[in-house]
Amino acid sequence: xxxxxxxxxxxxxxxxxxxxxxxxxxxxxxxxxxxxxxxxxxxxxxxxxxxxxxxxxxxxxxxxxxxxxxxxxxxxxxxxxxxxxxxxxxxxxxxxxxxxxxxxxxxxxxxxxxxxxxxxxxxxxxxxxxxxxxxxxxxxxxxxxxxxxxxxxxxxxxxxxxxxxxxxxxxxxxxxxxxxxxxxxxxxxxxxxxxxxxxxxxxxxxxxxxxxxxxxxxxxxxxxxxxxxxxxxxxxxxxxxxxxxxxxxxxxxxxxxxxxxxxxxxx
Numbered sequence: 001x002x003x004x005x006x007x008x009x010x011x012x013x014x015x016x017x018x019x020x021x022x023x024x025x026x027x028x029x030x031x032x033x034x035x036x037x038x039x040x041x042x043x044x045x046x047x048x049x050x051x052x053x054x055x056x057x058x059x060x061x062x063x064x065x066x067x068x069x070x071x072x073x074x075x076x077x078x079x080x081x082x083x084x085x086x087x088x089x090x091x092x093x094x095x096x097x098x099x100x101x102x103x104x105x106x107x108x109x110x111x112x113x114x115x116x117x118x119x120x121x122x123x124x125x126x127x128x129x130x131x132x133x134x135x136x137x138x139x140x141x142x143x144x145x146x147x148x149x150x151x152x153x154x155x156x157x158x159x160x161x162x163x164x165x166x167x168x169x170x171x172x173x174x175x176x177x178x179x180x181x182x183x184x185x186x187x188x189x190x191x192x193x194x195x196x197x198x199x200x201x202x203x204x205x206x207x208x209x210x211x212x213x214x215x216x217x218x219x220x221x222x223x224x225x226x227x228x229x230x231x232x233x234x235x236x237x238x239x240x241x242x243x244x245x246x247x248x249x250x251x252x253x254x255x256x257x258x259x260x261x262x263x264x265x266x267x
Contacts, residue, residue, distance in 0.1 A: 020243060027236035034231065044237040054238060057222035061202060064133070064218060068140040069198040075141070076148025076193055081182070083149070084156045099150075102143045111210035114139045118211060132213035139211045140201045147200065148193030155189030156182075192253050199249045203242055 030039035048054050079099070086092040102110060115131070118138075122130020159182065167177040183190075205220040212221060219242060223235055 023236050024240050024243070026233060027240045029233060032233060034233065044233040045241075048234045048237040048241075051234070053217075053222060054219070054234075057217050057219040058241075060216055061218040061220070064137060064140060065198045065201040067137055068144055068201040069194040071137075072141050072144045072148045072197040073190055073194040076145055076197075077152055077183075077186070077190055079145070080149045080152035080156060080186075080189075081178070084153060099146050101146075103146045107143075107204075107206035108210075110143060111139070111207040114142070114207065115210040129213060131211060133216045135211045135213065136208055136216065136218075139207050140197075140204065143204075143207060144197035144200050147196045148190075151193035151196060152186055152189040155186040159185040195249050195253045199246050199253075202249075203246050 025037060026034060027044055028040050028042070029037050030041040030043065049058075083092055083095055083099075086095070114135075118130050118135045163181050163185070164174075164177045167181045168174065172180060203220060204218075205224060208218055208221055209224070212218070217225075219238060223238055226232070226235055
């Protein structure tokens, strides 16, 4: 049974990651062939990053991801602290359930519903074009926020609840106590949540496609538009950049969590 389980696991991983591996390998291909590897070269990466549209899309993606991570980090920290301090267990569980809705909703449902909301709101206030960078930013914050909150809440539970009280007994105001005592304790959770928000924003396509405005295009949307005209090896290179960036961020997220856990065990 163990042998069958291992074979089954290997097959599943091959089905999941074989297309990605093939794409990464052929992004370094010397020729334009999409089926024959003729030699190692950075040619398509040079072509991709010498394309002004790719550069603009990459910049837009980074700006959007950084803004999403920063705002989600602030709002998620405030929300997590507020939820943890609620005395009513029923209200706390209800808020957590509502918070989890964007995570459980299919991306296409979230994207279409937010697009309709933005168009309706824009029509009410008389805007000619209701979809722009800000609508995309709001959408990204909406689906990233639950992940930030869920990253911070366990750190709040692990923290000694008497520390803020001790700080206030020693003369700190509630605000000073939060920034000097609570925030350093939950900082690994905040960083993990912000990295998760950055990662989700970086590679999101479905929701971004529905709430994007004219003049602002992210890299996943650019790649989708370019694929309609035909698959080119330069798209392999652009996709590989996204995959590598997401992989690095996921490693950082796991490293932050494990580093904090090991420190806690040592204490």
